[in-house]
Amino acid sequence: MSSGDFCPRCGDPVPEREEPLPGEPRERDAVLCDDCYFEDFDLVDAPERIEVRVCSQCGAVHEGNRWVDVGARDYTDIAVEQVTEALGVHLKAEDVRWGVEPEQVDENTIRMHCTFGGVVRDTYREEQVTVPVLLSRQTCDRCGRIAGGYYASIVQVRADERTPTSDEESRAVEIAEAYIAEREATGDRNAFISEINETNDGTDIKISTNQMGAGIAKRIVRELGGDVEEYPTLVTEDSDGNEVYRVTYAVRLPKFTPGDVIEPDEADPVLVQSVRGNLKGVSLTTGDPYEASFEDGETPDARHLGTVDDAEETTVVTIEDEYAVQVLDPETYESKTIARPSYVDSGAETVPVLKSRAGLHVLPEDAVATDGSE
Template sequence: MKMFCPECGSTDKEMVGDVCIDCFLKEFQMLELPKRIEVQICSHCNSKLEEGKWSDEFIPEEEIIFRALERNVEVADEVTDENVSLEIKQIKGTIATCGVEIVGKVHGTEIEESHETEVKILKTVCPTCSKVQSGYYESVIQFRADKREIKSEEYDKADEIVERTLIKQSKKDKLAYCPQIARLKEGRDYYIGSLKSGKKVAEALTEEFGGVIKESPRLISEDKSTGKGLYRIWISVRIPEFEVGDFVKYEEKIMKVTSIGKSSVVGEDISTNKKHNIPMKNMEDIELVKRSSEVETTTIISKSPSIIQILDPSDYSAVDLEMKEEFTDYNIGDEIKLIKIDNYIYLID
């Protein structure tokens, strides 16, 4: 018994379900596409809202439109070997008129279809940019010096480090910014958008100045939806009292500071010329005994293979000191540097 098509009465054509292939194709639509698609993008950073989440990448507007089309095109299961073409025909204001063409096979028959839709760009502000506009911050870097005032050139250097670090961080963190700097008598407070970038700034400051980092979370409010506390982190960066060239005492050794790094201080024992690495975590045990500015100059009045005699610059009395190898090339009448610590005179090469 031959099947016949109830639509056209044909009995000699391939049947698809209850109708012939020709009648099926008359009503069949290869793809579904909304007549209007709305896309939310941030007017500040061009990130896009997709499935309730904001993308972090900057996407050109045309790419946003093409992606919106791709996400909203639904090809029917019966279509095989399909080839879908997308076209932006016109952009007028925030509305793009777009065309979608599809060529494919349905039950062995190749057909093509054209559709038109509009993509409307809805400009809004993403949560991150909203935070930036409101001056939001998650961390505060407290830049301080231990037992001394910070010099103006140190402030200038710190400002430069903060700016440079945040520019680098901004490539992967949109909250890498500094909405406020508090200039206080005791130091600087740098307000940093994100905690992650705040920690990077603190690390960069200690790489330049040395010092110790301590974090102190402070509860600012409570998230009513979760009941969890919302915290801001105060990060203390305390740089050493001493500077390169100063003289310090550590473990009963008098040393001249030759370098200050993120994790250690290098000092040269002025009695033995031996260098020592002091962990920065032991900063509180390093005692400043003399500033580099307190180095004095005196005159050699006598020398022998074992003794070098100088004038004490405080009272011009003659002082005999043990001759060391580094002073053998000095001659009578030459000027030589010294530092006096605990009433003992050390010659400085």
């Protein structure tokens, strides 16, 4: 623009400005003087208000087309972020500086007082805008499915020829909850347990996806032993015509548990110590380690004689030799000579014993003290 041009709006002289380079568009308002230019100039383009969708159940925030967990973050921080993203600063502004001052009006309203400054036409300009942020309490997809009892798989915890113990059922639930917590920690919002039911036969755990149901079932078997079988049921078809199955993962825990005393075929009584893989334990006659054959696995043919909970403390009369000990029968108080396993200390004054159809046997002190847990 050459010197001596006048503003077409007010007639005042317009200071000389650099001509645009060849090929660059000429700014339409370049012919205006500064006063007229700034009459219509908005340094900041701000929305009248912003709505933040918040799940009233879990606190997640809707961003874009999905719900996002915000953890311990304050909703004010979320409001600042969304207001900052929504505000636009004029392209001609240089050396832009800004600040946001939130004001909590009530539980669902935050006023964001925004101050912006920048240099335009070699002139420092500053504007202040206030943007109300409304927190809209809704229910996210995940919480809606949970409230509606949605599930895609069931993990059934059962046991072979018995009912699972309360400890086994509690541990199975803990394993399931820990698995889901791990998935939630990675940001997986499809991870949840919709229901836990205790039945006469065991515990049923309803899980959000088939993949997670399978993972939980495998973890339970890995820790508690047993095996798992899958039973899929066709429930519907999705929008693309694909069949959708709900899968029941039937976990069957071993017949015996740690702390059981059994009498395997052609073997002395054994205190069961582990049922992971092959059944393992200790002989109550010698104190030697016992392990079932690979073919027998975790459920060898055996009679169940009792558990460590059935043990009673009795008096040691005398240690006869390396292989025999004399104790008082806890029922008749008669003196009886029985096998002395290697874990019976020569100075022991009392020992825990189990009386069963197989006779009287000394149990390890630590097994009774820990209730037979692994």
